[in-house]
Structure formats: structure tokens, C-alpha cells
Amino acid sequence: DHFPVFTETFDEVCALLDPHLQHPLRQVVFETDPKRTGLLDHTTYAQAGLFALHIALARLLDTLGVRPDAVIGHSIGEIAAAHIAGVFNLPDACHLVATRATLMGRLPDGGGMATITATPDELTEDLAAHDNQVNIAALNTPTNTVISGPLELVTDISATWAAKGRKTRTLTVSHAFHSPLMDPILEPFTQAVSGLTYHSPTIPILSNLTGQPADNHITTPDYWAQHIRQPVHFHPAITHIAPKTSIFLELGPDPTLA
Numbered sequence: 046d047h048f049p050v051f052t053e054t055f056d057e058v059c060a061l062l063d064p065h066l067q068h069p070l071r072q073v074v075f076e077t078d079p080k081r082t083g084l085l086d087h088t089t090y091a092q093a094g095l096f097a098l099h100i101a102l103a104r105l106l107d108t109l110g111v112r113p114d115a116v117i118g119h120s121i122g123e124i125a126a127a128h129i130a131g132v133f134n135l136p137d138a139c140h141l142v143a144t145r146a147t148l149m150g151r152l153p154d155g156g157g158m159a160t161i162t163a164t165p166d167e168l169t170e171d172l173a174a175h176d177n178q179v180n181i182a183a184l185n186t187p188t189n190t191v192i193s194g195p196l197e198l199v200t201d202i203s204a205t206w207a208a209k210g211r212k213t214r215t216l217t218v219s220h221a222f223h224s225p226l227m228d229p230i231l232e233p234f235t236q237a238v239s240g241l242t243y244h245s246p247t248i249p250i251l252s253n254l255t256g257q258p259a260d261n262h263i264t265t266p267d268y269w270a271q272h273i274r275q276p277v278h279f280h281p282a283i284t285h286i287a288p289k290t291s292i293f294l295e296l297g298p299d300p301t302l303a
Contacts, residue, residue: 050108055101061136062093065143070094088219089150092121095298096142099125100135102296111294115249117282120183120222121145122297123253123272131247132263141269144237148230149220149273156221157196158182159203162212165190171202182223183277184256191216191277193224227274235270256281 059070066089073090074097076082084090099122106112118126121142128138161168165181168190172179179194179202192199199221203213220226243264252259254271256278262268283293 048105051101051105054104055097058097058100058135058139061139062097062143065140065147066090066093070097086217086219087150088222089146091219092146092149093142095121096125096139098298099296100128100138103129106294106296113248113294115251115286115290117251117279117286118253119279120253120272120277123250124269125296126250127246127263129248130250131244132250133241133243137241140241141238144234145269145273148234148237149222149227152220152226152230154219155196156194156218156224156226157199158191158193158216158218158221159199160185160189160191160214160216161203161206162188163190163206164188168192168202171205175202178225180224181276182221184280185277186280189280191223193221194226195221223274223276225274231270231274234273235266238269239266241266251282251286253277253279253282256285258285 056071063069068084068090070090070093073081073084074094076084085094099118103125113129116126116129118124124133124138124142124145127133128135133141164187165184168181172181172192175194175198179192179198181190182193183191185191192202200215203215207213245261245264246259250259250263251257252263254262254268254275
């Protein structure tokens, strides 16, 4: 009630996503029945809900005169960032989100993810020991790395580093994103988003794939397929832009950066 622009935008995004979902997104997000609240943890609804939140917050800030000079997204957040940067219109962005979320949601369970206080180089030996079934999923900070793969292997690697005194945390996820377990959906995803209209960014967007300003690859279906599979270069992106940036503003359900 206090922020009608936020409410209107959130409902607009939900209306664009709902035809692709089994349950209405707004109902899932605001569900209070303990027996049903777990549905929001499933990737199909978690991704859709995060995207709706990102866009509603961005549009609210825009009406208040708060507009970015550059944008960075983290995994699903990069689709919102790309929309804000003009790469997609809202219907096409919602189509891409829904396709990504539903295809991931149909994959078999059994994947896991964890954060480990270690550098990617330090984790190389452990990943190789498991035949690279577990991958680096995200570079969050210089010493905070996310791994992803079969749950039992992720658990084993996490336990090894916890025994060394390193902080580890198992993530609440339904699947192993940015890992080989995503490979079966890459081709159908690419085909499903090939008919979207892509535009060059109107403001700089730092790429998850490289940590550098995105080039025209971001306007191709191949980019967004690789985006599902490759590590999120979040820390490199922050490092690249930090010398020229005085204010970082985070849009999300939790103050992760803060």
C-alpha cells in the first residue's frame, strides 16, 4: 500500500510469468500455510520470484529518480540487470526467466551447492579428485567460492574444508546450478529463447561470464545458455568497476553485499 508502483510492477511481472507456471507466482510468494511455503524454495518459483522482486524494486527506484550508471546481476539477477540495461523488453525477459526456471525445475533432484572460504585455486585438487563432477559455480569474493554438483560430492568437499577450519555453508537449493548437471537443458533452452528480440545494452552491464563489460555476445541465445552452465564471475565484476564507483545499491530479498 505504501509503494503502489512496486505492487503494480510485481503484479505485472507475475501476470507475464503465470502462463508458464503451474501455480500463480504471487500466491506462492505470499503463501502463509506452512505446508505450502516450501514451494518457493523450488527453483522454478525461486527464480521467478526473485526476478519479479528485482524488477519491482528497480522500477520503484526509477520513479524516485534513482537510476544506475551500470548494472551487475548475480545468476538469475543478471536477467533483471539485462532488462534494466535494455537488452530485453519485459515480456521477453519474463519468457527467458520462465523458460530457464521451468527447464531447471524439471531436472532430476540430487544436486547441491555450498559456499567455502577458499579460493578457486585452492579447490582445484578437490574438484579434480571427483573427476570434475563438481564445478566452481560462483566467484563471490576473493576467498568465498561456491561449488556445485552431485549433493554427496559437494557435501564431501565441504566436510574436507570444514575439517581444515574453513567456513562452509550448504545452500538451500533444489538443483546444482552452474554445473554439469545443467547440461541436458542447454540445447532446449537455446532453442526456446532463439526467437526473442535482443538489443545492445544502453548502459554498461558487467557480464557474469567474464566479469568484464558485456559485448554483443549478451544479445545472443548462446550467451544465456552459457550463463546457465558457467561460473558467475561476480567478484571480478565488482573488482573491475569498483575504482570508478562511489555507490553500490543492492536489490534483493537479503542484504548479501552489506
